Amino acid sequence: RDHASLIVHGADRPGIVAAVTAVLSGHGANIVSLDQYSDNPEGGAFFQRTVFSVPDLTLRLPEIEESLSERVAGGFGLDFALRDLSVPKRVAIFASKSDHCLLDLLWRQKHGELAVTIPMVISNHPDVAEEVRSFGVPFFYVPSAGPDKSAAEAEHLRLLAGNVDFVVLARYMQILSAEFIERAGVPIINIHHSFLPAFIGAGPYAKAKERGVKLVGATAHYVTEDLDEGPIIEQDVVRVSHGDTAADLQRRGADVERAVLSRAVRWHSEDRVIRHGKHTIVFA
Amino acid sequence: RDHASLIVHGADRPGIVAAVTAVLSGHGANIVSLDQYSDNPEGGAFFQRTVFSVPDLTLRLPEIEESLSERVAGGFGLDFALRDLSVPKRVAIFASKSDHCLLDLLWRQKHGELAVTIPMVISNHPDVAEEVRSFGVPFFYVPSAGPDKSAAEAEHLRLLAGNVDFVVLARYMQILSAEFIERAGVPIINIHHSFLPAFIGAGPYAKAKERGVKLVGATAHYVTEDLDEGPIIEQDVVRVSHGDTAADLQRRGADVERAVLSRAVRWHSEDRVIRHGKHTIVFA
Amino acid sequence: RDHASLIVHGADRPGIVAAVTAVLSGHGANIVSLDQYSDNPEGGAFFQRTVFSVPDLTLRLPEIEESLSERVAGGFGLDFALRDLSVPKRVAIFASKSDHCLLDLLWRQKHGELAVTIPMVISNHPDVAEEVRSFGVPFFYVPSAGPDKSAAEAEHLRLLAGNVDFVVLARYMQILSAEFIERAGVPIINIHHSFLPAFIGAGPYAKAKERGVKLVGATAHYVTEDLDEGPIIEQDVVRVSHGDTAADLQRRGADVERAVLSRAVRWHSEDRVIRHGKHTIVFA
Amino acid sequence: RDHASLIVHGADRPGIVAAVTAVLSGHGANIVSLDQYSDNPEGGAFFQRTVFSVPDLTLRLPEIEESLSERVAGGFGLDFALRDLSVPKRVAIFASKSDHCLLDLLWRQKHGELAVTIPMVISNHPDVAEEVRSFGVPFFYVPSAGPDKSAAEAEHLRLLAGNVDFVVLARYMQILSAEFIERAGVPIINIHHSFLPAFIGAGPYAKAKERGVKLVGATAHYVTEDLDEGPIIEQDVVRVSHGDTAADLQRRGADVERAVLSRAVRWHSEDRVIRHGKHTIVFA
Structure with a gap:
């Protein structure tokens, strides 16, 4: 205090x-x-x-x-x-079906490793509802199928308005519109499942397997209009080999994703990250 | 034996x-x-x-x-x-002005860490001649200025013919022609100063600084006609921060380059690397 | 299959x-x-x-x-x-109050990353009961206060008998008697919260802080009569600095503990670890 | 400037x-x-x-x-x-027969990576004389066989007196007397070939092989009267496996030793390390 x-x-x-x-x-x-x-x-x-x-x-x-x-x-x-610093930042977490990043954040918050409150988790799938609520965190299911995301994004904005200081996309598998990013008005942190700028876009583990890389990684970055181009907060990698299938890369990569995202969220929540143009200054 | x-x-x-x-x-x-x-x-x-x-x-x-x-x-x-295995492979090393990779290979060969002989070092600059010769290794200066590399490559082929089992490009700053690669007829290993496929092409450290990545790396790969697209043998990275200048990235990256290249050369020299299409199988 | x-x-x-x-x-x-x-x-x-x-x-x-x-x-x-290999090994997990290693194992088993079944979790504290049961895993509370562990160990043996292929101590804060180890008759894997053989015994993070080390680690090993001396299966470390308190070391170390233990359990469950005297052969 | x-x-x-x-x-x-x-x-x-x-x-x-x-x-x-800061610190390097740490320091100094001058290298063996002198650095051979080190240490003190700001023991295989440490009057940095406090004393790689560890490391520390107990400046490790012989551990460890020592020397030379009792504060 x-x-x-x-x-x-x-x-x-x-x-x-x-x-x-x-x-x-x-x-x-x-x-x-x-x-x-x-x-x-x-x-x-x-x-x-x-x-x-x-x-x-x-x-x-x-x-x-x-x-x-x-x-x-x-x-x-x-x-x-x-x-x-005694007033924790409020973060909304967006997730889809996979729960490794989401659970890591919920667990660390519960154990006092992240100085944040989590007023809501929003997902386009209902799969993780029970798990989220077992942490005492409200869960909102906002379907987002089809090309037109405007109804879903409008619902997101209603839920977020005035309630959060930043948003974390914990393997949320939908692309946010530029309008949403602007209207949300708070920083948005994404975890990309590759060592950016390698394997930009969808399917990075399949691309990594195709290219035959010997390391796979993950990148936490601020979301901007330009997909996968936002300022990088944190990155890490793990060693893989010829014997790893694309599924193995995904499994090993998932461990890196959750570690990298949790560090980025912790640093952001403690005001350790300063955005400057396309870069970040991180006083970790 | x-x-x-x-x-x-x-x-x-x-x-x-x-x-x-x-x-x-x-x-x-x-x-x-x-x-x-x-x-x-x-x-x-x-x-x-x-x-x-x-x-x-x-x-x-x-x-x-x-x-x-x-x-x-x-x-x-x-x-x-x-x-x-008692007959060491013979490797020619190509270098330019920087000596960190070259020296690492020469030193490890001298200390018995690499089961190879080094019948020659070839460079388009005379700078490292004395250092190479202090290891008892012949040095050949083959200038290669200007767009037409055919005279230099012809000289390279004369020197290599029958004398080497593979070639290592130890930060050799010239692009090899497809014809040279084919006529050399032996595997050629290159060290690229980035974590491929990130930052393909020239100036990867400047690009890394520009993009604000939190790790820089190096990649050893077999040389093919497609620049920076050959099968990857080994990769590694090192952590950097906002405070590192492009020169710092280069210095830190140089340590990774020499480590990665030396591992790749050791594995190749011990028949631990099998090429298979665009990939390698590495029994390290 | x-x-x-x-x-x-x-x-x-x-x-x-x-x-x-x-x-x-x-x-x-x-x-x-x-x-x-x-x-x-x-x-x-x-x-x-x-x-x-x-x-x-x-x-x-x-x-x-x-x-x-x-x-x-x-x-x-x-x-x-x-x-x-289509018949998964059956593992009993022993835990105390902290849940980071336990949860990691339960989560990976649920997601198909560990080819085991978990017929029971046994703890000397009731704290993690609800969490364990939310994974559909039976929880048995076996108090073990006081110097005489014989009643608790007898209960442990009754629960284990015929039901498990190996035991994992997921930060179980009680020392097992030699008699228990022998009568259990199955391999027992422990996670020690230091890079053994550094900081043997209790309180390794406090000792690490006292000594001023720049890395802290964790060690998964088979349990033998000699405390902290059993064959090592896996180890890893994480970088720390002067600015980290003993509590910070514990938090950072916890991430390494769960990663190391999960790898050891996976390798053991896939018959990748062979014990040989005081050593292990790990075909990872 | x-x-x-x-x-x-x-x-x-x-x-x-x-x-x-x-x-x-x-x-x-x-x-x-x-x-x-x-x-x-x-x-x-x-x-x-x-x-x-x-x-x-x-x-x-x-x-x-x-x-x-x-x-x-x-x-x-x-x-x-x-x-x-425009006045570089002056460092004397002590070495014995092995040259990997010594050469790394000489090379980095020559390439401007270390802001020091090296007025002398002192060794109890003549083996590295030529290599040292090829860098333009004076080499002094001071034999130190037998239990009585007083003559050698007196010669060391004469050479050092007024000429150096700190001393680096680059795998110098002799123990310094408390009297020497005091009379030298400048900081002395040593590289120990293990992840201290594991494997204190002689033969750490053999001990590491005997114990079956999965990582080997190195530690740079200030020298105090208590052998291997001085304040730690930097440490690092590398992964090893059951298949590595004690000689392999030594070879892999040597790469870590030179990296760790060079970082410690760089940080010390730039006033980034503050000694405080048994600890160091490192502003790296």
């Missing part, structure tokens, strides 16, 4: 760290951790994640925010985001 | 292993290791690598070969290849 | 592979995979795992067994074990 | 980061990177590594040092160390 995260992001200039830490120090805050990165000290972009503690955080946040607005946003022209 | 490898390869049928081992047993051979794989027990392809020892191997090989011709090639319609 | 595994194990001599495969071939069997290893071609121990298919396997097994008894056991003095 | 590193280390208190960055900012310095860690925000130890640039660094360092003395050392009671 009484811990907050502060993300500062913008054009690099000398003196930013000193200014930010002076503001915090001036409010009696104690810095618990500080990560900083500049992609180019000469005219590049600046990124800073600071976790600090201060007594009576809830009461003090407005005045800290005001000081930051004045001296960091105003003085340096930087963006900043301040968040009380 | 007195160890031989036997590769058997062809259409799968019941009884192959029994027939092969009966032939060997009939000649008094002792099986040291046996690896076997079938990509589909119903009408698929069969692959077997056997290492055996037999007293007076050199004297006995012709008669073993004759029995195999009769009972394995004739009886089952399989291809086989028999080789005295 | 119609697949069987055959393990052959004993003193190495020339001609074993040929004799075994000739027996199988003579019965019309088709070899699906064959792995062979000798720890010393001169007077060492020989190990072979063969998977074969034969029509009407159930009917044919007795006659194949008879031939093997005669020609492999009798002729070469080797031990062998023949098993119909 | 014009980059300096600043390490701050001591008892944690609120306001340290702000004070340090205010000092730097006050001198017109631009922070290039900042890493900070506290092992316990309530009364724990504080660690900060800052890299900054300032025009005319050489001229400005004395006044920056004076400000830090006053406000950081005086005001907060912290230790600090300030260093011009």
